[in-house]
Amino acid sequence: MKKKLTTSEFTRLSSFITRNYGIKLPFKKKILLENRLQKRLRELDINSFDMYIKHLFSDVGLQNELVHMIDSISTNKTGFFREKQHFDFFKDEVLPAFYYSKRKNDVFRVWSAGCSSGEEAYTLAFLLSEFKSNFSDFNFSITATDISTKMLSTAKNGIYPEEQIVDVPVHMKQKYLLKSKDRQKRSVRIVPELRNIIRFEQFNLMRKEYTAFDSFDVIFCKNVLIYFEKQTQYEVLKRFTGKLRKNGFLFLGLSESILSFDLPFNKVAPSVYLKAGN
Ligand SMILES: C[S@@+](CC[C@H](N)C(=O)[O-])C[C@H]1O[C@@H](n2cnc3c(N)ncnc32)[C@H](O)[C@@H]1O
Known part of the structure; x- marks a missing residue:
């Protein structure tokens, strides 16, 4: 079942992402972030965003999960001879x-x-x-x-x-x-x-x-x-x-x-x- 991201969870994640990676995530991007992180929650067999955030900010999470989170949120559109x-x-x-x-x-x-x-x-x-x-x-x-x-x-x-x-x-x-x-x-x-x-x-x-x-x-x-x-x-x-x-x-x-x-x-x-x- 799809997990819901609360406003305070979104704020915690989005401010962390903007501070550390520059990528801006205004409130209108809440659903996007929620959707993009669903797959990570499934892969980790984690039941809520609250647990996901605890995992992400733990010593192990900061070592291992951060790269996956960045992979899920970045926009990677590109192409040969683009522009x-x-x-x-x-x-x-x-x-x-x-x-x-x-x-x-x-x-x-x-x-x-x-x-x-x-x-x-x-x-x-x-x-x-x-x-x-x-x-x-x-x-x-x-x-x-x-x-x-x-x-x-x-x-x-x-x-x-x-x-x-x-x-x-x-x-x-x-x-x-x-x-x-x-x-x-x-x-x-x-x-x-x-x-x-x-x-x-x-x-x-x-x-x-x-x-x-x-x-x-x-x-x-x-x-x-x-x-x-x-x-x-x-x-x-x-x-x-x-x-x-x-x-x-x-x-x-x-x-x-x-x-x-x-x-x-x-x-x-x-x-x-x-x-x-x-
Ligand atoms: C839309 S792609 C652009 C690709 C290519 N330059 C082009 O124009 O086709 C944007 C890329 O910037 C990367 N990116 C975003 N934030 C970054 C950061 N803080 N440091 C390095 N790369 C970042 C993303 O991972 C993504 O692959």
Whole structure:
């Protein structure tokens, strides 16, 4: 039977989630949270949200349950070449700008922050590999992070249903995707060369410091901040600013913008920003 989440239980959970993960959960999301956590209660054979909360905040729960709770509440919608105009800009403007101004041993570094199940990072890997096949002295690295361990495990596996690859250009499909031998499965797998190139890692953007990473030439953080409160968005964006190199680019989702914040960026395309003032 479906378990009910009381208002005070909702408040306890939602304030914890917002404080620790940035994701805002206004009261109108109560039913959504209730529905998303039902499965966890069933899996744990727990009879009420009161018991679930006690378990979650126990020492064992904080060690083991937290990751499952985050997996159940995060919104993970993504896709290959999602918001394609950004990948066109990346290929046609960002890569040549870097390449023609780089010093001999510079490595192009990109971060897909909030990478979900990996499609964004693999899209970047396709484009970077294509660029490298034209310019052999071009070297790159890709870091891809998310809060959800479930999504990261899908990303590392690199297996996707065939219907999800419709937006991948044919020549890239041929080069970078392997069809499953079992044709019943109708799935593809990213070639090992690209799977191994990407550093997939769990990382909470709410961390106060991003010292785990060196600086980047480009940060993609698309369709992530939209779920955060304004002040949290600003703090995350400030930390991104510190992690971007001179002439670095920040890509947000097409419905996102930094224009209301006092940050050193110039807008160069819809939801694409170039770090200024170096
Ligand atoms: C809607 S997906 C966006 C995926 C991809 N960037 C795209 O635009 O297609 C948002 C992702 O942000 C992740 N996320 C949410 N809060 C986060 C946090 N505090 N730290 C890191 N990742 C977070 C979610 O787990 C989810 O996978």
